[in-house]
Amino acid sequence: MSTQFLTISPSPHIHSGESVNKLMYGVLIALAPALAVSFYVFGLGAVIVTLIAVLSCVFFEYILTKYLLHREPAITDGSAVITGVLLAFNVPSNLPWWIIIIGSLVAIGVGKISFGGLGNNPFNPALVGRVFLLISFPVQMTSWPLPLENAWQLADAATGATPLGLIKEGLSTGKPLSDLMQEVPSYVSLLLGNVGGSVGEVSALALIIGVIYMLWKKIITWHIPVAMLGTAFIFTGGLWLINPEKFADPVFHLLTGGLLLGAFFMATDYVTSPMTTKAMLIFGAGVGFITIVIREFGSYPEGVSFAILIMNGFVPLMNKYIKPKRFGVKKNG
Amino acid sequence: MSLLTINNVKTFPKGGIHPADHKLSAGVPIKKLDPPAQVAIPLSQHIGAPATPVVEKREKVKVGQLIAKGNGFVSANIHATISGIVTKVDKVIDSTGYKRDAIIIKAGREGEEWADGIDLSDDLITEITLEREDIIKKIADAGIVGMGGATFPSHVKLSVPKGRTAEYLIINGVECEPYLTADHRLMLEKGAEIIVGARLLMRALGVEKAIIGIEKNKPDAIEKMAELTANEKGITVQPLKVQYPQGGEKQLIKAVLNREVPSGGLPIDVGVVVHNVGTAFAVYEAVQKNKPLVERVVTVTGKDVKNPSNFLVRIGTPVMQLIDAAGGIPEHTGKVVSGGPMMGKALNSLDVPVAKGTSGILLIPNEEAKRGEIKPCIRCTKCVQVCPMGLEPYLLMTLTQKEMYEEVEKEKTMDCIECGSCSFICPSDRPLLDYIRLGKRTVASLIRERNN
Numbered sequence: 001m002s003t004q005f006l007t008i009s010p011s012p013h014i015h016s017g018e019s020v021n022k023l024m025y026g027v028l029i030a031l032a033p034a035l036a037v038s039f040y041v042f043g044l045g046a047v048i049v050t051l052i053a054v055l056s057c058v059f060f061e062y063i064l065t066k067y068l069l070h071r072e073p074a075i076t077d078g079s080a081v082i083t084g085v086l087l088a089f090n091v092p093s094n095l096p097w098w099i100i101i102i103g104s105l106v107a108i109g110v111g112k113i114s115f116g117g118l119g120n121n122p123f124n125p126a127l128v129g130r131v132f133l134l135i136s137f138p139v140q141m142t143s144w145p146l147p148l149e150n151a152w153q154l155a156d157a158a159t160g161a162t163p164l165g166l167i168k169e170g171l172s173t174g175k176p177l178s179d180l181m182q183e184v185p186s187y188v189s190l191l192l193g194n195v196g197g198s199v200g201e202v203s204a205l206a207l208i209i210g211v212i213y214m215l216w217k218k219i220i221t222w223h224i225p226v227a228m229l230g231t232a233f234i235f236t237g238g239l240w241l242i243n244p245e246k247f248a249d250p251v252f253h254l255l256t257g258g259l260l261l262g263a264f265f266m267a268t269d270y271v272t273s274p275m276t277t278k279a280m281l282i283f284g285a286g287v288g289f290i291t292i293v294i295r296e297f298g299s300y301p302e303g304v305s306f307a308i309l310i311m312n313g314f315v316p317l318m319n320k321y322i323k324p325k326r327f328g329v330k331k332n333g
Numbered sequence: 334m335s336l337l338t339i340n341n342v343k344t345f346p347k348g349g350i351h352p353a354d355h356k357l358s359a360g361v362p363i364k365k366l367d368p369p370a371q372v373a374i375p376l377s378q379h380i381g382a383p384a385t386p387v388v389e390k391r392e393k394v395k396v397g398q399l400i401a402k403g404n405g406f407v408s409a410n411i412h413a414t415i416s417g418i419v420t421k422v423d424k425v426i427d428s429t430g431y432k433r434d435a436i437i438i439k440a441g442r443e444g445e446e447w448a449d450g451i452d453l454s455d456d457l458i459t460e461i462t463l464e465r466e467d468i469i470k471k472i473a474d475a476g477i478v479g480m481g482g483a484t485f486p487s488h489v490k491l492s493v494p495k496g497r498t499a500e501y502l503i504i505n506g507v508e509c510e511p512y513l514t515a516d517h518r519l520m521l522e523k524g525a526e527i528i529v530g531a532r533l534l535m536r537a538l539g540v541e542k543a544i545i546g547i548e549k550n551k552p553d554a555i556e557k558m559a560e561l562t563a564n565e566k567g568i569t570v571q572p573l574k575v576q577y578p579q580g581g582e583k584q585l586i587k588a589v590l591n592r593e594v595p596s597g598g599l600p601i602d603v604g605v606v607v608h609n610v611g612t613a614f615a616v617y618e619a620v621q622k623n624k625p626l627v628e629r630v631v632t633v634t635g636k637d638v639k640n641p642s643n644f645l646v647r648i649g650t651p652v653m654q655l656i657d658a659a660g661g662i663p664e665h666t667g668k669v670v671s672g673g674p675m676m677g678k679a680l681n682s683l684d685v686p687v688a689k690g691t692s693g694i695l696l697i698p699n700e701e702a703k704r705g706e707i708k709p710c711i712r713c714t715k716c717v718q719v720c721p722m723g724l725e726p727y728l729l730m731t732l733t734q735k736e737m738y739e740e741v742e743k744e745k746t747m748d749c750i751e752c753g754s755c756s757f758i759c760p761s762d763r764p765l766l767d768y769i770r771l772g773k774r775t776v777a778s779l780i781r782e783r784n785n
Contacts, residue, residue, distance in 0.1 A: 005667075006666075006667070006668060006669055006679070006680065006681060007667050007668045007679065007702040007703055008430065008668075008679045008680075008681050009668075009679055009704060010679075010764075010766065010767050010770065011670075011672075011674075011675060011676050011677055011678065011679075011751075011753050011766070012674060012675045012676070012753030012754075012756050012757050012766070013668060013670050013674045013675075013677065013679065013695070013697060013701075013702075014352060014511065014674040014675065014701070014757065015704070015705065015756075015757055015762070016350070016352070016757050016758050018715065018758055018759070018760040019705070019760045019761075019762075020708055020711055020760050020761055022760065023711075023713065023760055074708070077708070079711075117709065118709050118711060119709035119710050119711050119712060120709070221714075221718070270711045270712050270713045270714070271711055271712050273712075275712060275714050275717050275725060275727070275728075276714070276717060276725075277718075319728075323725070323744075324717060324720075324723045324724070324725065325347070325723050326596060326722065326723040326724065326745050326748065327347060327583065327587075327593060327596070327721065327722040327723045327748065328583070328593050328594050328595045328596040328597075328598065328722075328748065329595075329596045329723075329745070330595075
C-alpha cells in the first residue's frame with residue numbers, strides 16, 4: 001500500500017450519515033398516512049391531483065434549474081416532490097388539471113427557483129403556489145368536494161362548504177353558533193377525515209401519525225408545531241369563553257381546516273423557518289395568532305397559508321437578531 | 334459497586350452528538366512494545382514555543398536524558414526515549430503534515446541504558462513528600478503536557494494566576510472520541526497510580542476536592558476508580574452520560590459542576606483545573622518515580638485492523654511500527670488519522686513519529702475516507718442544535734465565505750472548540766468546521782493587529 005494515496009482532510013473524519021435525501025424522504029413517509037386517507041375519502045380525484053402536482057413540480061424543478069440556474073438539477077433530493085404533495089394537499093380534489101400545473105409553475109418557478117433554488121427561498125413554495133391559485137381562481141379553489149360514497153367514482157362529486165366555511169358563512173347571516181355546530185361533522189369525523197376540504201387537510205389523526213414519525217426520526221423539533229397550536233388553542237379558547245355563540249371552541253379550530261397540516265408540514269419547512277429554538281417558538285406563536293385572527297375576524301374562512309407566509313417574511317429578521325444562548329456568555333452581559 | 338448502581342449520571346445540557354463508539358480495543362490490555370531501533374523526537378510536541386536542543390550530533394544519550402529544553406514558560410522539555418547516538422537534528426514530517434525539527438536517535442548496540450535516578454520498578458509509591466512548588470517543578474522538568482491530545486504544558490496549568498484560586502481538580506477520564514481506548518485501559522490497569530497522580534495535582538493546585546469524570550460506556554473503569562477512591566478523602570468519581578464532546582474542558586466542567594467557563598476565559602476563572610487521566614499517570618511517574626515523559630499509551634484501531642490494540646510506546650516511534658504491531662495495514666485503507674475520528678489529524682506519511690499528544694492511530698477504510706459532495710444548506714438547524722458552544726455554524730461558514738470578519742468575530746467564532754459536531758451532523762455535507770477554522774484564524778490575526 002502506498003501512502004501517496006492517503007486521503008488528507010481536516011477533522012472530523014466521520015459523518016453521521018444524515019443527508020438531504022434521507023430527511024426529505026422522511027417527510028414524504030410522514031405525509032403518506034394523510035395521503036392514503038385523502039385517496040380513500042376523495043377517491044381518484046385526489047390521486048390525480050396529487051400525481052399532476054408532483055409530476056409538474058418535479059418537471060419544473062428540472063427544467064428551470066437546468067436552463068435558468070444553469071445548474072445540474074437535483075430532483076432526486078425529494079424537495080420538489082414534497083412541494084408537489086403539499087401543493088396537492090392544499091387544493092380541492094376536483095381542481096382542473098391545468099390550474100394545478102399553473103400552481104406548480106408558480107410554486108417552483110416563483111417560489112423557489114427565482115430565489116436560487118433549494119435553500120434560498122424565503123417563502124414556502126407550496127404556499128406561494130396555493131395562495132396564487134386562491135387569488136387567481138377563487139371559485140375553483142373553494143368548491144370543496146364532499147367525501148365520496150364510493151371512493152372510485154370520478155367526476156360529479158357533490159361539493160359543499162368546509163366546516164370553517166360553513167361557520168363563517170352562517171355567522172355572517174346572523175345564525176347563532178350553536179345551530180351551526182349541528183351542521184358540521186362530528187369531532188370523530190374530523191379526526192378520521194370524513195369531511196370536505198383540501199386533499200390533505202381532512203384527517204387530523206393521519207397528520208398526527210405523520211408528525212409523531214417526524215419527531216421520532218428527529219426530522220423536526222417540537223417547537224414550531226407546539227407554539228403554533230398552543231397559541232391557536234389559547235387564543236380561540238379565550239374567545240370562546242367570552243362568547244360561545246360567536247366563536248367556535250378551540251378543539252373545533254384545531255381539528256378543522258389546515259391548522260394541523262400547516263403546523264406539522266408547512267410551518268416546519270426547514271428553509272423558510274427560523275434557525276434557533278427561541279425564534280421557532282416566536283415564529284410558531286405568530287403563525288397561530290395570525291391564523292386565528294384571519295379565521296375569526298378576516299374575510300377568509302381559513303388563514304393558515306397567509307399566516308405562514310407572513311411569518312416566513314420575518315424569518316431573516318429573526319435569524320439576525322435572535323441568537324442561541326452562547327456558552328459562557330451571561331444574559332445582558 | 335455493580336452496573337446497576339451507576340446513578341446520579343450527569344452530562345452537559347447544550348448540543349452534543351452521539352456517534353457510534355466503536356471501542357474495538359476496549360478489552361485489549363496495554364501491551365508494551367519493544368523500543369524501536371530509531372526514533373525521531375519532534376521539538377514541538379506541545380502548544381507553545383518549540384524546545385531548544387541541548388545535545389550535539391553524535392552525542393551518546395540515555396533514556397530519560399534531557400535532549401531539548403523548554404523555550405520559555407509555555408513550552409516543554411523533551412527527553413531521549415531510547416538510549417543510543419544522536420545522529421542528527423533534521424526536518425521530519427510530523428502529525429501536522431509539515432516538516433519540522435526533530436532529534437533523531439539511533440539505538441546503541443548494547444542494551445538499553447536509562448538515565449540515573451529513574452525508578453523503573455512497578456512498586457506503587459503513595460506517600461507524597463514534596464511540596465507544591467517542587468511538584469510543579471518536577472512536572473515541568475519531566476516535560477509533561479496534556480495527554481488527551483491538547484498538549485498544553487501541564488506545569489502552566491498548575492501555576493494558578495494571581496487573583497484566581499483553584500477549588501476543584503477534575504480528572505478527565507471521559508474519552509468521548511469514538512474508537513479510542515487508551516485512557517480507558519490506563520484507568521483499568523494503572524488506576525492506583527492515577528489516583529496518586531491526582532493527589533499530586535491536588536497538592537500542586539492547593540485544592541481539597543477532585544472529581545474523576547468517566548462516561549457510562551466504561552462501567553468497569555467507573556467501578557474500578559470508585560473502588561480505589563472509596564477511602565480517598567476529597568476524590569470522587571462522577572459517572573457521565575455518553576455524549577460527545579464531553580471530554581472538552583468546558584463541557585466537562587459544565588457537566589460535573591454546572592459551572593460555565595466564561596467566553597474567552599479559562600477553567601481557572603470558575604475555580605477549576607482539568608487534567609487528563611493520562612496526564613495524571615505521567616505526573617505520578619514523574620514525581621514518584623522520577624521518570625520523565627518518554628512513553629505513552631496509544632490505541633491502534635479501525636474497522637478493518639486485524640488486532641485493534643493499546644500499546645505502550647516510546648515517543649518518536651514511527652506510526653508504521655505501531656500499525657505493524659496491530660497486524661499491519663489493511664487493504665483499502667484510505668486514511669490514517671492521528672487521534673480520534675472527530676478531532677484527529679489525517680496523516681500524509683506513515684513515518685510520522687508518535688508524539689506526547691498521540692492518543693490513537695485510526696485506520697479508516699477507503700469508502701469512509703472521502704467526504705460527501707457539498708450540497709446547498711437547507712437550514713435544517715441541525716448544526717445549531719448540536720453546537721455545544723451555542724454558536725451558529727451555518728452562519729459562521731457563510732460569513733467567512735463572504736469574508737465578513739467583523740461579523741464573524743461578533744458571532745463568537747473564537748469560542749468554537751473545533752469539536753466537529755456541526756460537520757458531522759450536516760445533511761448537506763457542508764465543510765462547516767473547515768470554514769470556521771479559517772475564520773478563526775483570520776479573526777485571531779485581526780485581534781492581534783488591533784492589540785498591537
